Amino acid sequence: MATREALWNYRDEFGDAFGRTYFRRFGPGVASSIGLGTYLGDPIPAVDDASREAIDLALRSGVNHVDTAVNYRCGRAERVVGEAVRNSPIDRDAVVVATKGGFLPFDGERPDDPAAYVRERFIEPEIVAPDDLANGAHAIAPDYLEWSLDRSLNRLGLDTVDCYYVHNPETQLVTRSREAVYDQLETAFEALERRRTAGDIGAYGVATWHAFRVAEDDERYLSLAEVLARAEAAGEAVGPDDDHGFGAIQLPFNVAMADAFTRRNQRSPGDDSEPVSTLELAHEAGLSVVTSASIGQGDLAVEGAIPADIDATLAGETPAQRALNFARSAPGVTSSLVGTSDLDHVRENVAAGTFDPLGASAFDAVFE
Template identity: 80%
Template sequence: MSTREALWDYRNAFGDAFGRTYFRRFGPGVAASVGIGTYLGEPTPAVDDASREAIELALRSGVNHVDTAINYRAGRAERVVGEAIRGSPIDREAVVVATKGGFLPFDGDRPDDPGAYVRERFLDPGIVDRAHLADGAHAISVDFLAWSLDRSLERLGLDAVDCYYVHNPETQLAVRSRDAVYDQLEAAFELLERRRVAGDVGSYGVATWDAFRVPTDDAAYLSLGEVLARAEAAGEAVGPDDTHGFEAIQLPFNVAMADAFTRANHPAPPGADADGPLSALEFAHESGLSVVTSASIGQGDLAVDGAIPADVDATLSGETPAQRALNFARSAPGVTSSLVGTIDLAHVRENVAAGTFDPLGANAFDAVFE
């Protein structure tokens, strides 16, 4: 698991090469505000090798935040992340490793009959109860998440992960009520509190696609205030004190998907200096939660000339569209780290170099939306 001392040592080793606020508070110390994701790519040995090289290069270059999930690349992504970390000259304690549980994972390749695979691997052995399954491939029941975390640690080959996300809980809203999903999350958080006490996870959070950025009347909406309240209740229930380990949220954010900043859809937390509801980013900031952005360059769509509106593009620093898009995401108030997935070494270097440019200040970022 990462430690404060090792994270700060990493920052001191690399910090002078980057612009202001490149390293930001995360977990017990600080981490790079550019992270490497592992979602994209076919489940093949060739992509395994390329991904491993990309992660190793990122770690050696000033990126010490690696994000994955049990289901990414048919279950291969976690194995590659673990191999890259173990093979890196960078101290494991200087790296923030995050993974996720929620989607039923394959085991190295895509089966010819996914339905039969789910039945034989998960339903018949009792790892997942059919009543807990949504869309045929998603569950956040306590038993399944416990299995998922154990499996993730095994695949990663690590003793602990720094942040464990409950993955896309809004998927469950297709088959059960919002209150029932909040109840599921509270039970999941109690599990993660116990695993935090046991030393298996440093912290936990929720990774979403729609839940925190859609309007309140959208079928996929979840309230950050209610989710945080359930984490607080879990912390009180598990102990050993009344604190909790809910520390981060992950959501998509980029110049074309900015509603986590522009849409005020979460009731302000107690004590907040606010006259009305807040955006997801504002709520997270007021509540002391780290925000990690996914789709930071639109899965490559914003890495081409003309993809960023010209008036916005003119305000951003960076030599390439990808760098400017990444720096837009890093500039949003409340954002801790922005993820970019790649297996191309040239793109790793390009993404790292984005951090040598300063992000927009708060006033300049606000002015983009005026």
């Protein structure tokens, strides 16, 4: 598990090479504000090898935050992350490793008949109940999440993950009410509180796509305040004290998807004041915010993709660097993920951190 001392030592070793606020508070210490994502890529050995090298280079270059999920690249992404972290010259406890559970994973490759695979591998062995499934491939029932966490730890070959996300809980809104999803999350958080007490995870959170970005009346919407309230209830129920381990949220954020900053769709519980943005409420709650799709899965890494007036305000030598620095500049953002298995792209992304992000006033001015 990442430790305060090791994280700060990593910052002391690499920090002078980067711009201001490159390292930011995360978990027990600090972590790089550029993180490595592992979502994209075919589930083939060649991508495994390239990803392993990319993670190794990133860890040795000043990026100590690696994000994955049990279902990424049919389960291969976790194996590669674990191998790279275990074999790196960087100490394991100087690296923040995050993974996710929610989507049912394949085992190394996509099956010819996914529905039959789910039935034979998950439903018939009673790993997941049919009533717990949404869209035929998503579950957040506590027993399933515990199975998924065990699967992740095994694939990673690690004793602990530093942050464990419930993955896209809004998927469950397809089959049940919003209140029922909050109830599901509370029981899931109770299970994760027990695993936190056991030392299997350092903290937990939710990784979303739509939930915290859409309007309050959107069918995919979830209230961050209510999700937090359910984590507080889980912490009180599990004990041994009233604290809880809900520490982070993950959501898409980039120059083309800035809703988490621009849309005021979140309200504090029992608060009659005006709604605030997700980033503002997360900051008030002391949560780490990790952005996914920080360069639009590559779409923003080409000349002209960023509007010219915004592009002119951003530091960086390449469009990808400027796009990444836009995401890192948003008030309340802790770390921005960018995925690649290309070593030159790793170097380019790391170099984005040598430029200073926009200050809060300058970032606000982008939207005036």
